[in-house]
Amino acid sequence: MTSTTGYDLVILGGGAAAFAAITEASRRDLSTAIVNTGLPIGGTCVNVGCVPSKHLLALAESGAAASENPFDAVTYSEEPTVDWGEALDGTDDLVGRFRRENYVDVAEHFETDIYEGYGELVEDTTIEIVDGPDEGTRITGKTALVATGSSPWAPPIDGLDAVDYYTSETILEERNLPESIIMIGGGYIALEWGQILHRVGVDVTILQRSERVLSGMEGQLGREIQQAFREEGIDVVTGNEFERVRSPATDGSAEAVPQGATVETVVDGDSQVFTADALFVATGVQPNSENVGLDAVGVETNDDGTIHVDEHFQTTNPDVYAAGDVIGAPELETVAAKEGNHAVKNAFGEEGVTIDYDAVPAVVFTSPEVAAVGTTELEYMDEHGTCACRTVQMEDVPRAKAVKNTDGLVQVVKHHETDEIVGVHMVGPRAADMIMEATLAVKFGLTIDDIIDTVHPFPTFSEAFKQACQAFRRDTSTMSCCVE
Structure with a gap:
């Protein structure tokens, strides 16, 4: 049987924007509830983003300490080794502590009710849980906040849909790393994970569509990091015109190898073929705006799927606000938190606060x-x-x-x-x-x-x-x- 519970603020999503919102709401003595849709409570940053990747970057740096040592007076008797399975076990323990201390305990402190399952907006500011542990529950609020985040996005390259590949989320489930990997993408996710994998012993090739990595930043930065990566032994190939991705194990060609993926591309007018044991797609993210009931309550989206908001984070439905990755760049944990905080201030205090993204x-x-x-x-x-x-x-x-x-x-x-x-x-x-x-x-x-x-x-x-x-x-x- 469906039951409905009322709150001042109901939130669809359980990441940084949501928790910043309940923190500000608590300061205003507002009752709050979260429907945690998708990733475990805490969202991308704690579960599959900032926390695990920065932990593994530090771990990989320690593993590479001997080879990176610049001092002649310091010598190592043997090379360090990295147990990747144990590294992920330690990462899981760290993520679990963060999730408990920074999210679950915080929600309890602010007396926020957490509902688990996939939620949809069904009537203005009412969220119904349509699948999951709390299926059938409805919660309604004076104001609703959509903070459903984003997910890894794969580009429309011929054959990519038919090939297994890693993302920044699924790589955290792989206990046995391949000997070689091709990374498609040249943004921060590709670079951070490329260096992690290289430093724990994987042969890494980074293929970037633009003429340099970090194409959205100042040009000198991309050129500088490309040079540093190449000196470290990471192959960085820019200016790719991707033609096809295929699985060598199943295509029957003379170039077939027992496993992995092959990328056919054109670089500077020349056709090139890259083959490795595995493929990693790190080409950005897409907003989690589908199948959450936006149309049903009059919330419009932009052409790229992000939720359309004004400078005060109000959607085209005046009772619904949105914050975090689901409204677009910059997709950063701290920005999402600031947006969630400001959304509550504007919805309940009419403060008119904005963010200077510059x-x-x-x-x-x-x-x-x-x-x-x-x-x-x-x-x-x-x-x-x-x-x-x-x-x-x-x-x-x-x-x-x-x-x-x-x-x-x-x-x-x-x-x-x-x-x-x-x-x-x-x-x-x-x-x-x-x-x-x-x-x-x-x-x-x-x-x-x-x-x-x-x-x-x-x-x-x-x-x-x-x-x-x-x-x-x-x-x-x-x-x-x-x-x-």
Whole structure:
């Protein structure tokens, strides 16, 4: 029998946006309920995204420590080995703790009811669970929030549907890794997982459609990380025009091998064939907006399937809001959380809060790390017809030289009239941490002189940002380490 329970706020989805929403709702003494659809409670980040991938990146880095050692005075008696099955067991334990402490316990603290199963909007702000443990239950709220996230997306390449392949989710279920793997894609997921797999002993080839990896970021970043990957032994092939994917084991051709996948592509006008034991598709994500009842309650979607929202996260149904990956880029855990928080503020407090997406940093947790915030050189050129930009190589930064970790660069883009910093792009050690100073600069309109006039600790990698600002004022090649 169907039963209906009423709340102030009902949420379809159980990830970062949902939990930020119940946190803000609790502050306002609102009753809340979550229908956790899809992944286990916590969503992508804790289950199959940030937490497991960053854990495995650190594990793989430790495994590669001997081969990456830059110091002649340090020697290793034997190469370290990685037990991948044990690595995944440790990852599962970590994810389980995060899920309990950061999500289940939090929901209990805020007295949020959690319903498990696939839910659909059926009447304005009513959600019915149509499949799963709580099937048949209906919950209704004064306001509904759709926060169903996203899932891995596969491009329309001929034959791909007929070939088994890994994604960033399914690879976490594979205890026995292949000896070789082809990765289709050149974004942050492909790069992070490509480096993880390479460092635990898999022969990795990355095939990217664009002329460089990280095609959505400043051009120098992609070129720099490509070079670092190639030096490490990861084969990176860009400029692919994919023609076909096939399974060599079943096509009956003379090129057939016992298992795996073959990718037929054209690079610089030449036909090429890549074959490996397995295929990994890392070409982005798609919003989880289908089969959740949007049409039934008048919620419109965009051409790419993302839910259409205004700047206050309100959908075309005024009683329904949406947040997180399901409304589109940037698909980041912290952005989803901010959107969920703001949706509640706007729905119940009429606060009219928005997000300045230009001041949201993006990070790729490879080694070296990649980080960026704000406007790129090309974007600035397109808008203003000129660009005031400076780039400092990490090999010129004292800390990088001292620790023999000199891969990378820092580029600063400033306004050509006001000297305000409008973009910062970096590759190098600690870039993920260094980007926050740059983010504050972009967010609050700091000038290059504000950064120059701020004393930075010596020697640190963060001096690279200051040095890039100093490059607008002086020839940094003749500058002493401690010149302010």
